[in-house]
Amino acid sequence: MFANEMAEAACVIGHKRPRECNEEVEEPQKTKKKRKVDEDTCQNQHKRKEKKSRLSAGLFGEDCEIRHEQVYEFLKYAALGKRHNATQPSWCHIYHQRHLAKVVVIVLQEVSQLYFYKFYLQFKHLRRAFQHRFSLPPTSANFIASVCGEGISMKHQNSMQGSASAYSGHIPKNSDLQKDPIIEKYGEEKHGLTSYILTLEEMRKYDYPLEGSPGCGNYVHTQCESPRTDSSPLFGLDCEMCLTEKGNEVTRVSLVDAEGQCIMDELIKPETQILNYFTRYSGITRKILRPVKTKLPEIQDKLKKLLPCDAVLVGHSLNADLHALQMIHPSVIDTSLLFARHKGRRFKLKFLAKAVLGKEIQSENKVGHDPTEDAEAALELLQYFIDQGPRKVVELNLEMVLSAPNLMESSQQKSALQLQQNGVQKHSSEPPSIPKPCFLDHLNATGQKTLLLSRKELASSGLCQNSLSTSNKQILKRAIQEVPLSSFSVIQFTLRSAHDAPDLVAEVCEKMRIQLADMLTVYAGPFDKDFCLKSLRREFKKCGPIQSLTVLTETHQVQRPVTVMMLDCDMLIKELEMDIENEGVIYVAGVKKTLTDTDLQEKFSHLKDLQALFWPRDLKSGKHRNYCFLKFQTSESALEALQDINRQGAKGSQLQSRKALTSSHLHRWICHMDYNDGKPIQLVHHILHMKKEQLSTSEQDIRKKLKKLDRSIKKLYRSLENNTLCVVLLPGVNSVYGSFSGLGLMGIKEESRSSAC
Template sequence: QKKSSHLSAALFGEDCEISYDQLYELLKYAALGKEHNAEQPSWCRIYHQSHLAGVVVIVLHEMSQLHFYKFYLQFKHLRRVFRHRFTLTPSTNFLASLYGQGANTKPQNTAQGVTSPSSECVPISSDLQCDPIIQKYGEKKRGLTSYTLTLEEQKKNDYPIKGSPGCKGYIYTECDQQRTDSSPLFGLDCEMCLTAKGNEVTRVSLVDAQGQCLLNELVKPECTVVNYRTRFSGITKKMLLPVKTRLSDIQNRLKKMLPNDAVLVGHSLNSDLQALEMIHPSVIDTSLLFARNEGRRFKLKFLAKAVLGKEIQCEQKLGHDPAEDARAALELAQFFIEQGPAKVAKLNLETLLTTEKLAELSQNKAALQPQGCKVQNQPPRLSKPCFLDCLQVTGQTPLLLGRQELDSGLCQNNLNTSNKQILQRALEDVPLSTFSIVHFSLGPEYSASHHLAGLCEKVRSKLTDMLTIYAGPFEGSFCLKSVKKEFGKCGPIQALTVITETYQPYVCVQYEVLEAAQLAVENLNGAEVAGSCIKVQRPVTATMLDCDVLIKELELDIENEGVIYVAGLKQSLTEADMQEEFSQLKDLETLFLPKDLQSGKHRTCCFLKFQTPQSATDALEVINGWTMKGSKLRSRNALASGHLWRWIWQMNRSSGKQEGNTLCEKTEPLSDADQDLRKKVKKLDHRIKKLYRSLQTNTLCIVLFPGTKSMSGSQSGLGLMGIKDDRRTSAC
């Protein structure tokens, strides 16, 4: 049964702000995985990455966290499906940050023969246990006998085996002496031409452990040559005309030359032995020695350059030189034996191979450019390669749909700007692609700076109203200190103002967290405070008419599932004290203690995250009325436990709004533009829902509100992510 991929992320409290480098980490690992030596991201974990059906990134162009919470009720699908959310640092060049272009990295020598301008494309793994070489051989050095192929490995890799029905008539070298770690190594390589019989040997080379060439002979094939394969073999018709040596002569010479404990070394040596029609019991195959995942093999030319620093099989030469290839294979085996698997793994050959292919890709692109487009005397820019290029190198074709400027020269590109057209194309193509980026946009008219400024002010005003409660009436001589103490038990207070313009005094309390204001409304409305039976309510404004609906939806938000808010903590309590007290609660996973971002002091409240919603419900019953160090605690379901807490705090602090002294405000009716924007957002949410439903199970989906950064100011971005049908998230 196919395993289900799932996602784990500690995005709670202060750990919710993610940089683009961290997002880049996630995308690389999700798309490339351990197979290409990519590391797990540092801030989250994907389990069973190899079982992911694909990765889909939905980018909402020119939108920010501000848009998500301004239109929270309209984003019905997004808030119900994606448990994991994070604040995204705004970037001046979002696309470059996302795709990994333009981030300078220092040159790094990663092996003897290859200097990689950037090892960022497929990162060097700090955990060598994942390297296929370490998994096969372990980390410790071993003698050469540990690297000779077993009989089973020879059978599996099509080596000629003594007594095998397919090897009838083959010559056995009779080298049957027990091998030891001091047995002599010999490099062997053959070049073949295609004849009516099949592949026949036309040249043979044998070198000893010191690299001396012991045999380098042309061989007359038995049948007529159909194809000389000169480009690879270097053999021409003219070269073979005077040759008298036959295959049987070579077989006899090799049999005499090899000592009884000889170990033959070659690259895909099975092909050479099959062509020689010879059987030898002890071999080291460098194409298998330098192990890769999924049966793939490094080419000899690449290994010689990356490991030995040698150029072989140069294009200037006519075909391959078998003596050169035999010597290279022998030296590679000697290097592996002498240095050990750990040092070989640290060369990070997968990275070097990808870098080499990317360099070739760049050269090919440059060669295709018109001469007039080339910039003369421009120094090479050492930048982090676009990981879309990395995907193509590894055989994946990324799909890009949306905006015209996304064209990278690699991917399909849809020049349509209509969200409807983009969705139609996405529904057809995204399920067939392993990596897709889809851009939607509200339109340029909604990204103007004046529009964003107005939107920001509306959100800030509504947040302020939601954080504010009015309480009263009180007697004329009431004790303000008692009122502050009682309301402070619900959570941290930012401001408290006495309103005296009314017949009897009222108090306006502005809290720092949404849960505190809601607790005050729920627990103190109708209570006796400072000698008066008071009424507690929020401001009555047009924007607050849907406050109850919004509070209810925040409680049901999947991000707040299993999270409760606790208030009434004494300032003298330390985090260690709270950990000790709350450790009695069943299935407690995390404690988040909000702190003043300026003073660093905790805010007399905390959030508790439990492993299951039921555990959180049980904890609520226990905590309400619980006394901790002489202070009575109050608790309720969380409303803004994750990234939202910090954002609310920042918005609240930057608010220039002065609290009024009336309970009613006159407001302007919703403009046509605002109504149109709400409709567009609702449609956008619906389109994302349709696209999400079309995705295969086990698809990682990330929705990005990139944020904005300009001379006129910046707005943080927001990321939402989840794996479709992940058991740890709910489905729509």
Template structure:
């Protein structure tokens, strides 16, 4: 089942929504189960959604996997020249590079390399080593290498301030080495200015720290710590990249400190490799997996050292990093865990403690509850497991691609209906601009048009957020707008008859407890302005100012999270009478948490790409099986409730609705999390 099923059958998942208080987005995957349990299982296509696999295969990402690689998302797949990888001014500011004219760079030396860069501009690798002085970290050694790797500069520098720590372990600098040195920082600055041609591009690993220490400004840089992009702002270390990409060992433990010439050369060669091979080839290296494998190998070695006769680590962990893919089960087994796997598809258990295989969800739940209760009693015939995987499925007949297409269009259509309202009637000569302004105070508008099929003018408004549409219905129905007393409503259709019930359930969702939606903000309002305005509200805990996912611009609304639900209710009434920078504020109940409004945007965005095609035939096919599917989902929710109740307190429970990455589109997945016995705690 996917996140699509969760929102189509939202009303049926009563227990799941009530108990699992924290939700998060899963990256789309061609096969989530394979990515968790390894990709070696030989499952038939029609059974892939039901099976659980536990073996691993070679680490060769597919083209569908590559599109989600952070390197591909940042640069695309095609080869580009070096100018495509130099940091923009905004990127330099964001990553604390010295910038010409910046107040913090007063007195810094500018290299004056102002000639236009081209893809033929020369590359130079730069690296510095520092010692700790009374002033802070100061340069004590500088190395510069050219594109051929020839060392042009490798000099020791004596700081002006007194050295308090030579940091020899990292810098390789000792007191004895610096005693005869006469070179000072200005001397190095002058040499670098003379050596660098007018169109020089400097390359380094976290080069901002080197330039800050040199007190120099250079306009064109490639930073290999940012070039080899990772998710969530993390960075690979230079030592790891040199080994994984270039096959070179640097910063060896046998050496006394780092060699800046060696580091500068490594960074330069990494940049050259990236430019020559292109992002796709770099992404195919699967650096994240290599790093994970290395870490697992270290864990296994450590465990083997502690327990020579203990748990055997799988052979694949001793293979070269590029030949194997450690899966989730590997991680568990390396740390001595013995996972229990219960599912509907026979698999190669490969060291797993697995109960009898089942043929239905009902049997899965019977086996689950029995096994888990036996765990509690610590009986010998079922080995104890600190980690259990229980897998349910709707069956292949309900997740065929044509049915998923129809379901996707139905959910998208329903979301559009919920985001769309109709207002009117207006006078013939009404001002559309004033209508847009009034309804815009409820939240960001996607589109607005005059309805021409009616005798009197009406306006159709589609919002970007569910909260905005609902706030407009609640606050403007019966109000006077553009000189007319209007009615505000959603269109009535068979699919939207339960809209009011769905809105009510969304308002009561555990993730929305203690949260207030505030609209009518001026676009120029900052988070500081909001903090200052709302600081007087009792029990305010968090403030979230969302941005438009397409344009990146700030939306004219925000969310407030309170420690107590009662405080949120009080704030809801108070805020409606407030103004901020001349704008009247409106408040309402939240309906969609962060992961949901991102998903809504994704659904609407994919609809635009498909030109609004609604797959009418597929919708018809879906309607024949939907009633039966609704019953199955309701029963599944009951199974989860029963399973949850059988668990011991303090058990961490995670439910995964896989994302989808297939030929008919990509959709993110949904994760839900709860701790048994911790149901009363806030979801935020």
């Protein structure tokens, strides 16, 4: 605000000469017009300079589920920026965070993902206003506290703040320190970079290319022979390889300087024919390499020119990269050896980047690894090691951090009684919390007002309640008044009233399963008497997975059952096709289960602007299903791909495609179609038929309440100023009938989008 006022004052000063306060001079008409034009021009320039905040999240497929602590990480960064150790979250980037006007979190208590998709048409505003959507684990005992910071364990606090502290705050004892391989080699004190350069004996031991070594006769020297000092320039190096007739040959190389600037990123044409592109790891495809003419000798010459005489190369298992480049360099630092483990084992670069730097690299959403990203991560790891020293690195207790998920998973399979009897420390999915101030305290300390509005019966959230209300209507009224005065607000609406039955979620779930079964049933016929059942199944499998196939041996006149849900089906399909979540996403059926991930990536590598591929697995068998989802950068590219795949289908291909109708994270719902607590669906049909009247009343009641909630959110959303980050959280439900995942929706309010909604 202050900067804008100063800029406007500067414009006025630039276009108006100063006068005494009491001086009155009548200016000519032309001068007034000119001044008005100049002032309008300045205002337009300032409007153009104002940057809008935006979100970028690669939420697709299995990566759509975001943990509560990750939501905390996101909200903390949105509220604080880079202050108080807040770091950019790995799963969603906020561009121009400091231009955010406010942050508003809306919690719909007792509402789950199931409600959203079951009553999809009722959420008219929610499904159109928010661009990003993600799954949430079922609600914790204290949902608001878990996503706003209180009650988060020390382990979670440390990981979200981007610091690399030891697991559960554990610091090794001095006796343990002396036995650590890092301390044994480097001691406890800090050193300069020359102390971490591999010696000649170490390079020979770890198979680095050296003069006179077997197989290195034709290797090229970098000719960097000057003495190294602690101020010598550092360069990160990483390569990607493909399998050729000659073996592993380099197809891409990246070089990054100490400031993180990429000074070289080149594709290389291998000498011999490629047998396997390793697309899943290398990101290289036939299409990418087709126009490349650059050969390895050209890259070698370029590297020799780029590297100074005293350059130090840094990488993770750098020996493989130098062998692939067929180059010899005398001074290297290998981060896989620097962060040493017992018995010669090594940490993966992806783990070190996450545990030490708080960075997410080699994401599953991306097709292949990014060598520039990997080279930069190796450089940052070395710089961390130099700045913090060996003792601080050992105190990270990386071995414990690496094994923690396995410890927690195994401990969940045992009872608390067994753990106590065996004297084993109890681990859970949420370790014991250590009280720590949440980021709302930091906001309050800097004079920024925070707001939490909720119902009286929900007042045990663990956070300081600013206001308690008795109804959603009251909450909405107060929110519209008080949110503009607060920089961070949490508004909690609730679905249930005192007169509602406590377990409506079970009824909704059972009825939705039956309706899904009705919608997914197809009647086909008549067939010849000698038709082949195997051929019929194979033909229908082209359209997607078949749950069951029943043959009627007698002639019947079959009609699809008509229900209210079926009458709304056409409308629902149109809305799903237009869903902002499905923009640029297509569904492809007929995928052969014998294919590998790499085969499938290569099969679709020719499609323009392909951003991500998701191939669901069966939750029980772990095998891939015969359909997948393709996500493109633009809806136009998705439409072109759809037409291309269907053209191939017309020519005999097994693949068939259409616009996606559901979010890719809903593939997990398929398991709900098989059984309900061990009871076949037919039995559930019978049970629900007995409760028809009761279910109908309950469902209508929920439908009305959800529609009111959607309207309340719309009113509140419209009252927000532009550039406000709005996050809507449906916590999910934990009940005796089972756990139901939650849902998160988020977006930054824009004038065009808010008027459209």
